[in-house]
Amino acid sequence: MASTNGETDQVLVEQRSCGRIFMLNRPKQLNALSNVMVSRLLELFLACREDSSVKFIIVKGKGRAFCAGGDVAAVVRDIKQGNWKLGAEYFRKEFTMNYVIATYRKPQVSILSGIVMGGGAGVSVHGRFRIATENSLFAMPETALGLFPDIGASYFLSRLPGFFGEFVGLTGARLDGAEMLACGLATHFVESERLPLLEEALVKANSSDPVVISTIIEEFSHAPNLKRNSAYHRLDVINKCFSRRTIEDIIAALEKVVADKKDDWISSTIQSLKKASPISLKISLRSIREGRLQGIGKCLIREFRMVCHVMRGEVSKDFVEGCRAILFDKDRNPKWEPSKLELISDEMVDRYFSKVDDGDWEDLKLPINSNLPAYAIAKL
Structure with missing residues (x-):
């Protein structure tokens, strides 16, 4: 593999005759996205977009993770040093990369073997093809960190x-490869031992036609069975409860179901919600609900405003506290403030969705991308 000119080769690039393979290369950190990696990936995607010799891109991770998320520890250090803007600039660059991927003309094949969390979903789920394996583990665990699914x-x-997205985003539920395929987070399921053969077949095909690429992937794919205790089998109760208007209503609906009949899965779902940051739950639910009516560009612009308010900590400092409890001290006992859902007013939630009141600060400006394929235009 040819190395990059980046710090410690955090993204490896393999140049094949008609394609490029980007390998995330921080295996000891479970390929968590550093500032260097985000910069390099954005640079690579933009360069390949203009290179007519590149017909498709494969993205994968080295080691036992695809990508465990963004390197939020570095962002928290910036906040603690009184420089929230430095941390926010990391998200600005990351969200720009997410938008470039979501509106990319050339097919992207993401091989989601191992852990796929947070920012790892941003590098992959917006792309055309997402391949889960028997080793895949997906989660959006942000509400446990005092953040929100961004x-x-x-x-x-x-x-x-249905309302499976609300369930996944609010509880941080972990999904395996079969569940990723069932709910649409993955487009295909391929056994990990067959992945090298699949890569070779894609290179040999020498095509940028999504139909050709899909046909090749399908030759290696199969539909795995969902486990008996899969959350996806509970879509009826998820839809019934997570369709409610507020977090309080969702919890009350779950508690009503479990009061009528003992159910360990529902009890653990309630516990996940009660352990999460109350302000994170509130802003996450509103964000997902607004996302139903918005294209990817508007979602990212809104989420950037939200993340800036999280960085500033003017309503709540739960992000710093959540990272302390989960990532640094690892006592898993965060002291949330506000500590209860009923202490959070609508005005407090509204502030996360407002323009940042700072004369020097700009909203996210997304790059203009001409000649978009039809599937990408549908996202705008």
């Missing part, structure tokens, strides 16, 4: 069947 998640979560 990277355009309000766009793709809100488009999962």
Whole structure:
């Protein structure tokens, strides 16, 4: 593999006759997206977009993870040093990359073997083809960190069947490869031992036609069975409860179901919600609901405003506290503030969705991308 000119080769690039393979290369950090990686990936996607010799792109991760998310530890350090803008600039660049991927003309094949969380979903789910394996583990765990599902998640979560996206985004539920395929987060399921043969077949085909690429992937794919205890089998109760208007209503609906009949899965779902940051739950639900009616560009612009308010910490400092409890001290005992849902007013939630009141600060400006394919135009 040819190395990059980036710091410690955090993204490896393999040049094949008609395609490019980008390998995320921070295996010890589960390929968490550093600022260097985001910059490099954005640069690579933009360069390949203009290169007529590149017909498709494969993205994968080295080691046991595809990508465990954004490197939020570095962002928290910036906030603690009184420089929220530095942390926010990381998200500005990341969200720009998400938009470039979502509106890309050339087919992207993401091989989602291992852990796919947070920012890892942003590098992959917006692309055309997403291949899950028996090793895949997907989650959007942001509400447990005092954040919210970002990277355009309000766009793709809100488009999962029924209210499954609300369930995944609010609880941080973990999904395996079969569940990713069933709900549409993945487009195909391929056993990991067959992935090298699939890569070779894609290179040999020498095509940028999505129909040709899809046909090749399907030759290696099969539909796995969902486990008996899969959350996807509970879509009826998820739709019944997670369609409610507020977090309080969702929890009350779940508690009513479990009061009528003991159910360990519902009990653990309630516990996940009660452990999460109350302000994160409130803004996450509103974000996903707004995402149902918005294209990917509007979702990312809104989410960038939200993330800036999280960085500033003027309503709540739960992001710093959540990272302390989960990532740094690892006591898993965050002290949320506000500590209860009933202490959060509509005005507090509204502030996360407002323009940042800072004369020097700009909203997210997305690049203009001409000659978009029809599937990408539908996202705008």
